[in-house]
Amino acid sequence: MANILVVDDEMGIRELLSEILGDEGHVVQLAENAQQAREARTQSRPDLVLLDIWMPDTDGVTLLKEWQRDGLLTMPVIMMSGHATIDTAVEATRIGALNFLEKPIALQKLLKAVQQGLTRNVEVARPIVPVARMNVSEVHNSIVASTQFSTTAPSSTSYETRDFSMGNHMHQNSQHSFNNLSFDLPLREARDAFERIYFEYHLHREGGSMTRVAEKTGLERTHLYRKLKQLGVESVKYGKRGE
Secondary structure (H helix, E strand, O other): OOOEEOOOOOHHHHHHHHHHHHHHOOOEEEEEOOOHHHHHHHHHHHEEEEEEEOOOOOOOOHHHHHHHHOOOOOOOOEEEOOOOOOHHHHHHHOOHHHOOEEOOOOHHHHHHHHHHHEEEEEEEEOOOOOOHHOOHHHHHHHHHHHHHHHOOOOOOOHHHHOOOOOOOHHHHHHHHHHHHOOOOOOOOHHHHHHHHOOOOOOOHHOOHHHHHHHHHHOOHHHHHHHHHHHHHOOOHHHOOOOO
């Protein structure tokens, strides 16, 4: 779940985007002009902003420049417009916008852009540890660490992050699985064992939603179903949140 700010002077678009994103489990704030957007940015520190270009008081590109100038562009911003030119889209991207959506916005394009933005928002650079010198416990600790994102205040050049740790129960199951994973296994068996842990982790994290797991893992749903069946992973036990 993320905190998303929608800035658009058209009430119908604000309400539509709020409904769609709310159904996806996000908390949505609405602003109808640049001044309201400034206040919301200061008060709630959104994880992502959907920003319309053409607004009556201050246009979206000008507001984007303002945030960039003042060091406030610490979250992904997706620009929206039904009348912008290619030059405008290029300028917004150059300033720091992550993406550009043309109105009317297709549902799949919207959800994909939002997902990409939120994924970018939680990326944290981590040191690379030479694999040859890592034992099983170290491999486990490295992978678990990659799911726990910093909640410290960001610099002006990095996106704000949120904590997405899995919880003690999943952590213990993951640790147990990794500690029992032997590097002495034949490659195919070791790969199957790792993939089983990998998919169980994503199923737990996404509440059993096959749609979300497919997006996270980059697999088509049909391929994902076949893969889970092959590995003996039961997706039902993770409880579906709705797809």
